[in-house]
Amino acid sequence: MEIPFTSKARPDTGLYNAKVGIWLFLASEVMLFGALFSSYIMLRIGAPEGTWPLPGKMLMTPPGAINTAVLILSSVTVVLAWASLKFGNFAQYKKFQAVTIACAVVFMGIKAYEYHDKLTHYAIVKTDGSVWDGHMVTQDDQSVTITIHAHEDEGDHDHDHDHNGHAHDDEHADSKHVNINAYLGVKAVKDFEYNVDEHGHHVDGEVTIPRSEIAKITNYGPQHSTYLAIYFTLTGLHALHVCGGAFVIFMIWGPLAKMWETDPERYINRVEVSGLFWHFVDLVWIFLFPLLYLL
Amino acid sequence: MASDHSTPPKNLREFFQHERSYMIVFGTLLVFTVITVAIAQVDLEHDHGMFHGANMTLGLIIATFKATLVMLFFMHLISEKQLIYLVLGFTAFFATGLMGLTIWAMLDYPKLTTFFM
Numbered sequence: 386m387e388i389p390f391t392s393k394a395r396p397d398t399g400l401y402n403a404k405v406g407i408w409l410f411l412a413s414e415v416m417l418f419g420a421l422f423s424s425y426i427m428l429r430i431g432a433p434e435g436t437w438p439l440p441g442k443m444l445m446t447p448p449g450a451i452n453t454a455v456l457i458l459s460s461v462t463v464v465l466a467w468a469s470l471k472f473g474n475f476a477q478y479k480k481f482q483a484v485t486i487a488c489a490v491v492f493m494g495i496k497a498y499e500y501h502d503k504l505t506h507y508a509i510v511k512t513d514g515s516v517w518d519g520h521m522v523t524q525d526d527q528s529v530t531i532t533i534h535a536h537e538d539e540g541d542h543d544h545d546h547d548h549n550g551h552a553h554d555d556e557h558a559d560s561k562h563v564n565i566n567a568y569l570g571v572k573a574v575k576d577f578e579y580n581v582d583e584h585g586h587h588v589d590g591e592v593t594i595p596r597s598e599i600a601k602i603t604n605y606g607p608q609h610s611t612y613l614a615i616y617f618t619l620t621g622l623h624a625l626h627v628c629g630g631a632f633v634i635f636m637i638w639g640p641l642a643k644m645w646e647t648d649p650e651r652y653i654n655r656v657e658v659s660g661l662f663w664h665f666v667d668l669v670w671i672f673l674f675p676l677l678y679l680l
Numbered sequence: 681m682a683s684d685h686s687t688p689p690k691n692l693r694e695f696f697q698h699e700r701s702y703m704i705v706f707g708t709l710l711v712f713t714v715i716t717v718a719i720a721q722v723d724l725e726h727d728h729g730m731f732h733g734a735n736m737t738l739g740l741i742i743a744t745f746k747a748t749l750v751m752l753f754f755m756h757l758i759s760e761k762q763l764i765y766l767v768l769g770f771t772a773f774f775a776t777g778l779m780g781l782t783i784w785a786m787l788d789y790p791k792l793t794t795f796f797m
Contacts, residue, residue, distance in 0.1 A: 665755075
């Protein structure tokens with residue numbers, strides 16, 4: 386039995402069926418992401434004061450911004466690929482869609498780099514109440530070694546110090562200073578002092594902490610804080626969409642391209658439908674980028 | 681034969697018109713991405729005396745504008761069939777309800793409720 390209206394438009398709707406199908410699917414996707422976006426709003430409004438990271442302080446802006454540009458570029462190449470087919474230029478379609486797939490790979494590569502950076506970043510509370518914050522070097526049963534970049538990781542916990550390690554008391558200090566590790570316990574994070582030794586000096590470079598002195602240790606994974614939980618949920622789901630969309634586009638572009646010879650109209654429709662999904666993935670990122678990285 | 685190179689076939693010319701409009705949208709999207717990042721570097725509320733939540737409002741307005749461009753031109757909603765608009769109308773209604781009711785419920789609690797932070 387032949388599937389009806391795969392290439393020709395259905396008289397009453399004026400559309401081929403797959404197009405109605407993809408829009409209905411995108412409608413359900415809007416509800417899925419809508420639920421998560423409203424969760425984001427609730428969690429952010431409901432966060433106790435000083436526990437939501439300040440704009441641009443938890444994530445690095447450049448990778449996010451580059452990924453935004455990469456997805457926008459891929460959206461253009463998807464639509465140009467479709468337009469090329471519409472005008473019968475299969476070779477050009479192949480080139481444009483190859484760029485789309487490459488963009489998806491670049492996006493996932495940058496995302497993986499960002500995830501890796503967060504998952505190897507650790508916060509350690511010692512039994513004496515001091516907090517140590519840096520990237521994991523090695524760990525075994527006896528001790529944990531992290532590397533601290535006193536200046537680089539300033540953004541992760543956002544506080545200003547003079548060279549003796551004392552926090553500045555500028556006029557906005559109370560309202561502007563946010564301690565993203567506050568969940569670790571109030572006593573542990575007094576004065577927002579991290580990576581300060583018993584003499585009050587800031588430590589730079591590698592630090593080895595015996596397990597016996599560690600009261601609590603956690604990386605910057607989803608369990609670290611409410612913010613990172615919703616960050617990993619939203620970007621993780623989005624990344625799955627990128628993978629899924631790229632896979633479908635790749636299949637149509639490569640293994641299923643024979644249809645261009647046998648049923649070109651249906652083939653063009655497939656490209657259009659996969660493109661609509663891809664634009665939706667781009668749309669979601671257009672909101673995710675400012676909400677998670679900048680605002 | 682001479683005309684082969686000087687006058688491209690009509691459909692090719694049409695293609696370039698399409699391509700041009702897509703490239704304009706592409707450029708606009710990139711420019712507004714840069715603007716979004718630039719705005720985020722300044723604290724409009726505390727340093728420039730703007731209203732409470734100015735950064736958030738402006739950031740979301742720009743994001744919505746960019747999303748609208750993608751929907752209108754890349755997803756061709758600027759000229760689509762009636763049924764698609766109907767589907768989108770329902771989607772907008774329910775998505776607004778989902779967000780609106782959630783926020784409404786969150787803000788609407790008995791006055792004497794206390795929260796443990």
